[in-house]
Amino acid sequence: MIKFFRKIRQNLLSEGKTGKYMKYAFGEIILVVIGILIALQINNWNENRKIKAQEQFILKRLKADINTDITSIVTQMEYNNRSKKELTFVIDVMLGNTATDLQNFRKNLRGLLAVNFFNHNKTTFNNIVSSGQIEYIQNKILTDSITKYYNNNYKGWDSAMSDYTRNIMAPFMLKFDHVPQSNDGLEGYENFTKVDITKSKINSKSIEDYQDNVFFLNILRQKIFVSEGQQMEYQRLKIYMEQLLKQIDSEIKK
Numbered sequence: 001m002i003k004f005f006r007k008i009r010q011n012l013l014s015e016g017k018t019g020k021y022m023k024y025a026f027g028e029i030i031l032v033v034i035g036i037l038i039a040l041q042i043n044n045w046n047e048n049r050k051i052k053a054q055e056q057f058i059l060k061r062l063k064a065d066i067n068t069d070i071t072s073i074v075t076q077m078e079y080n081n082r083s084k085k086e087l088t089f090v091i092d093v094m095l096g097n098t099a100t101d102l103q104n105f106r107k108n109l110r111g112l113l114a115v116n117f118f119n120h121n122k123t124t125f126n127n128i129v130s131s132g133q134i135e136y137i138q139n140k141i142l143t144d145s146i147t148k149y150y151n152n153n154y155k156g157w158d159s160a161m162s163d164y165t166r167n168i169m170a171p172f173m174l175k176f177d178h179v180p181q182s183n184d185g186l187e188g189y190e191n192f193t194k195v196d197i198t199k200s201k202i203n204s205k206s207i208e209d210y211q212d213n214v215f216f217l218n219i220l221r222q223k224i225f226v227s228e229g230q231q232m233e234y235q236r237l238k239i240y241m242e243q244l245l246k247q248i249d250s251e252i253k254k
Helices: 002-014 018-094 102-107 123-131 140-150 156-176 207-211 214-252
Strands: none
Touching (some): 018 207, 018 214, 102 207, 140 214
């Protein structure tokens, strides 16, 4: 192609057609410029396509992580509800509103010293931040929403539950009575080691012993209060997750 254009120019010069030669040369320059612009446009299109593909990959990974988080936080909320129901039952027995036997009373104390929390699945987010790939997300409002979600400080009630259970409830219960093991009747813990405390020389406390202990009653009330605080925070976080998923879905469909 270059030889073809060169031959045309040489013919025009040999024939003395300077004016036509200048017009042709100018036209050739225009064609070259257009070719360069087209090449740049194609290159930009390819780069944008790669960026879009990478953005789609990242958003789908984040979406999968957040869906996992929703499943996890729902499980934790269900556990909190179950634990609250059991401890409320114990309070009703202590206040004389409900009658039960000692075995069932102790069974409802099985989660008294348990400490369970929800935690973000931050694998994808940490990777895209450390590698700078978060810049592939073109919608900066969405980027801010994602960053806000993973940097959300929802741990206040979790910390309160941990501190209260480990520093106040556990020391008291370990001295006051045989502690019910949390594996009693719980799915997935059937094969955990169980110790038969019926052979101990120290008898378990009676329901009346618990009813006469105002400190234990206050422990239960506070445990339920903190659990409800956790539940409130988890519900708020779950709503934010669901809204964030809608934002991500909308961006994926563009």
